[in-house]
Amino acid sequence: MNTADSRVELSWDVTGSHALGEELRGRLLEVLEGRLVDGVLVVVASQHRQQRRNRSAARDRLAALVAAAAAPAPPARRTTRISAGARRRRAEAKQARSSTKALRRRPDW
Template identity: 85%
Template sequence: MVTVPGRSGRAAGRLVLPAEELRWRFSRSSGPGGQGVNTADSRVELSWDVAGSRALDEAVRERLLEALEGRLVDGVLVVAASQHRQQRRNRSAARDRLAALVASAAAAPPPARRVTRISAGAGRRRAEAKRSRSSTKALRRRPDW
């Protein structure tokens, strides 16, 4: 089971991915490991079927599919972890990475920006700064131009 916090991190906006929807795969990892490097299956791949998940409502599923479309293969999100020497730590890292990915993708989009105008004083200051900068640069030009 993976618990994905909501945007605010509070319990109310949480999404829980059931353990039966998660698929684990283990393989040999490259990198350090000493004598056990060729025998221990410490690399972890965690996959979750976003398109077929029963833990999601339709709005969240659509947001996830759209936000993660570059990472999905046939609607399945795969996260790999092999930075640690122990499988247990790589499991934890993969679970955390999956939770972070899903949390950022499932978050509702921020409200649209209200279009505002700059104040008259700000416009005058901008124009004055442009005139000042222009005269500074004009002094750097060759006199015959």
């Protein structure tokens, strides 16, 4: 299947966009830095046979990328400690496994 004729390239200049605020632009530049070429985000779509469908797919993919990058970072994970009861149960389970395996060994007379 020859999809070279229906291939679509969609580019968006993140650094020059006036639709973004400074804070949002900074977050997008930071999150998408691996995908940007001179501040321009390029999305390519060639999975469909029709150029119209590839255009729609490229727009959807660009919108999803920007929405994911613009989303605020999740809150940092709080470190927790394993409870004393959980540590005790783990040690008891290890001891039980050890004694079970010890019974499988050849006895040393």
